[in-house]
């Protein structure tokens with residue numbers, strides 16, 4: 001990874017972030033092997049699991065197709081995995097597509113009309129579907145019917161098409177962005193939370209077993225603690241630590257090996273990477289902990305405003321290291337402690353108002 005100014009452009013660099021929650025090419029290939037296959041194997045998310053278990057068991061007992069399910073939550077928390085588990089538990093096939101792939105209502109009609117009875121349709125990023133497709137989906141979800149429009153202008157006619165009953169599993173990172181009529185058509189909504197470190201330890205142990213890697217409890221805890229509450233990141237860090245253990249140690253992962261490996265990749269003890277630390281470092285060292293405007297902070301770290309705001313800040317805010325205030329970005333006492341710096345007594349206050357947005 002090259003972070004200096006002559007390196008790859010911002011998007012390319014961010015795609016290479018070890019701690020990004022979105023899938024990269026390597027993940028896609030390995031994730032299939034690491035996905036839990038049933039609800040019992042699925043770690044954490046107790047509430048969603050318990051509720052979903054009831055929904056599926058009841059549908060099975062009635063011999064009916066399961067209600068439509070909406071899963072909301074950040075990337076990498078297991079929405080795709082859960083949709084596959086729903087299909088497996090219902091003994092049904094699954095079709096996977098995404099909102100951005102459905103540009104026209106016709107794209108959706110083609111998918112819906114080719115579904116088998118009881119099939120699970122997983123629609124990732126459902127909030128990014130086009131409006132006409134969304135409207136078609138309302139009717140399909142409620143009445144298992146769509147109107148296919150043939151022709152254009154005054155001569156256009158709507159041909160009704162019956163659909164077999166199916167289960168839609170919609171996934172979104174932002175349930176709040178879904179129009180209420182769409183949200184209301186889901187019989188069950190599950191909100192996926194970030195995982196606790198102990199849950200991520202179980203994810204790491206399970207993946208290590210599947211990858212045939214030897215790891216002890218402390219090694220798993222070290223990786224879990226740096227994984228930002230996200231199984232996808234935990235699995236990715238495990239793979240990098242495994243490489244290090246093979247090359248620099250005897251292949252076994254313990255705490256010192258995990259810490260040294262993730263040190264090489266610049267993922268610190270709390271899961272901050274170089275970008276996160278650069279933002280926090282600038283806020284503390286150059287601006288006395290703030291408040292400082294977003295644009296000024298972005299210039300100080302040589303990044304775009306959007307990169308700081310959308311890529312680095314959400315995790316820093318979630319970790320309680322940075323606060324967004326009307327007067328600008330402010331570091332919390334935990335931020336000073338994390339970077340091993342001492343906050344200025346009154347000096348920091350003296351700098352307020354110097355740095356505009």
Ligand SMILES: Nc1ncnc2c1ncn2[C@@H]1O[C@H](COP(=O)(O)OP(=O)(O)OP(=O)(O)O)[C@@H](O)[C@H]1O
Pocket residue numbers: 021022023030031032034035036041042043044045074075076077078079080081082124203231232235
């Ligand atoms: N609860 C879990 N237990 C064990 N492994 C999990 C769990 N949740 C997710 N994983 C693992 O994390 C990886 C990412 O999960 P998945 O693709 O389901 O996330 P997602 O929420 O659909 O992400 P995106 O929104 O980016 O598509 C997979 O390899 C999966 O095996």
